[in-house]
Amino acid sequence: MYVQRLELVDFRSYESVAVDLSAGTSVLVGPNGVGKTNLLEALGYVATLDSHRVATDAPLVRAGAAAAVIRCLIVHDGRELLVELEIVPGKANRARLGRSPVRRARDVLGALRMVLFAPEDLELVRGDPAERRRYLDDLLVARQPRYAGVRADYDRVVKQRNALLRTAYLARKTGGTRGGDLSTLDVWDTHLARHGAELLAGRLELVNALGPFVAKAYDAVAAGKGAAGIAYRSGVEVGAGDRATLEEALLEALADGRSSEVDRGVTLTGPHRDDLTLTLGTLPAKGYASHGESWSYALALRLAAYDLLRADGIEPVLALDDVFAELDAGRRERLAELVGGAKQLLVTCAVPEDVPASLRGARFEVSEGTVRRAD
Numbered sequence: 553m554y555v556q557r558l559e560l561v562d563f564r565s566y567e568s569v570a571v572d573l574s575a576g577t578s579v580l581v582g583p584n585g586v587g588k589t590n591l592l593e594a595l596g597y598v599a600t601l602d603s604h605r606v607a608t609d610a611p612l613v614r615a616g617a618a619a620a621v622i623r624c625l626i627v628h629d630g631r632e633l634l635v636e637l638e639i640v641p642g643k644a645n646r647a648r649l650g651r652s653p654v655r656r657a658r659d660v661l662g663a664l665r666m667v668l669f670a671p672e673d674l675e676l677v678r679g680d681p682a683e684r685r686r687y688l689d690d691l692l693v694a695r696q697p698r699y700a701g702v703r704a705d706y707d708r709v710v711k712q713r714n715a716l717l718r719t720a721y722l723a724r725k726t727g728g729t730r731g732g733d734l735s736t737l738d739v740w741d742t743h744l745a746r747h748g749a750e751l752l753a754g755r756l757e758l759v760n761a762l763g764p765f766v767a768k769a770y771d772a773v774a775a776g777k778g779a780a781g782i783a784y785r786s787g788v789e790v791g792a793g794d795r796a797t798l799e800e801a802l803l804e805a806l807a808d809g810r811s812s813e814v815d816r817g818v819t820l821t822g823p824h825r826d827d828l829t830l831t832l833g834t835l836p837a838k839g840y841a842s843h844g845e846s847w848s849y850a851l852a853l854r855l856a857a858y859d860l861l862r863a864d865g866i867e868p869v870l871a872l873d874d875v876f877a878e879l880d881a882g883r884r885e886r887l888a889e890l891v892g893g894a895k896q897l898l899v900t901c902a903v904p905e906d907v908p909a910s911l912r913g914a915r916f917e918v919s920e921g922t923v924r925r926a927d
């Protein structure tokens with residue numbers, strides 16, 4: 553699959569821009585702050601309905617504008633598919649697929665498969681568990697878009713269960729009598745266990761499949777310095793990892809933890825509290841790995857995601873934001889070898905010489921608000 557055209561209206565720094573791309577490598581060149589990452593971020597948003605840089609949509613809309621539009625023409629198996637997203641902060645996104653409106657924006661997930669590596673990915677190694685959960689869930693959805701619905705159902709249940717626990721907690725704290733009714737908590741436990749087990753089973757299967765790809769990618773990126781290993785860390789006993797066992801385990805854990813949840817007014821059990829453990833040799837990467845090792849690990853996680861999708865028969869778009877400036881000459885060449893065969897590779901850089909000659913495909917010059925083909 554590859555992106556043939558990207559159009560943006562009032563997205564980030566762009567009032568209106570259109571970029572015609574092709575399969576193979578495209579290098580987006582320009583000084584710092586001119587809007588190179590904004591272009592990749594827009595594509596990433598089409599792929600995940602999320603920004604890799606911000607948690608809310610408001611910064612994605614050009615300052616002073618009310619809404620942003622991303623239009624993206626994708627070519628997959630020789631067929632063209634147009635995806636259009638309108639982002640209005642505080643409201644649900646409006647989406648079109650092939651010019652027809654879709655009921656929910658998440659129906660566009662799967663139209664564009666993309667793996668984006670960006671400097672922010674260092675947080676995958678050094679940041680909170682939420683970063684690693686998002687990495688897993690985005691990949692889960694890229695492999696099987698139905699998981700977008702599973703995740704949304706699970707998030708809704710946690711939110712409603714939390715609201716119930718919180719209301720009871722506040723009622724108790726203020727000595728009130730209203731709002732302290734927890735009689736529906738059992739029903740919410742059942743919902744949480746059902747949706748949670750489905751999400752958990754998906755993540756466990758994913759981590760199993762991903763492990764060898766992470767080890768291989770780290771080895772390639774860091775040239776044999778230590779072995780990278782990943783493991784899923786769950787708050788419940790996962791057993792064989794099948795849905796029925798996980799549902800039971802979650803129900804049991806919810807029953808065991810009921811009193812502390814009621815005491816604290818929040819849901820403490822479930823996949824929304826889990827983590828992906830990253831190790832280098834025998835040590836955890838977080839807290840132990842050097843800057844360079846952490847950076848290589850983050851890159852390896854993205855390259856592994858790319859390789860796994862390819863092994864599934866999905867050829868995603870690969871985007872590398874500002875990656876070559878961080879690497880010495882040897883590592884640059886090795887990375888170029890690893891990614892050079894991508895169906896579509898998008899690379900950003902401030903200094904064109906940082907990008908190995910073997911990757912010099914189409915070149916685009918980015919300057920404030922404009923993108924110009926330069927070769």
Ligand SMILES: Nc1ncnc2c1ncn2[C@@H]1O[C@H](COP(=O)(O)OP(=O)(O)OP(=O)(O)O)[C@@H](O)[C@H]1O
Binds near residue numbers: 563874
């Ligand atoms: N909502 C917005 N409205 C207007 N301008 C914005 C908005 N969000 C970001 N910008 C501008 O976009 C620019 C940053 O663009 P981007 O991050 O794409 O730069 P870049 O070319 O990738 O830079 P670098 O090489 O430093 O990574 C900044 O000048 C910022 O002020």
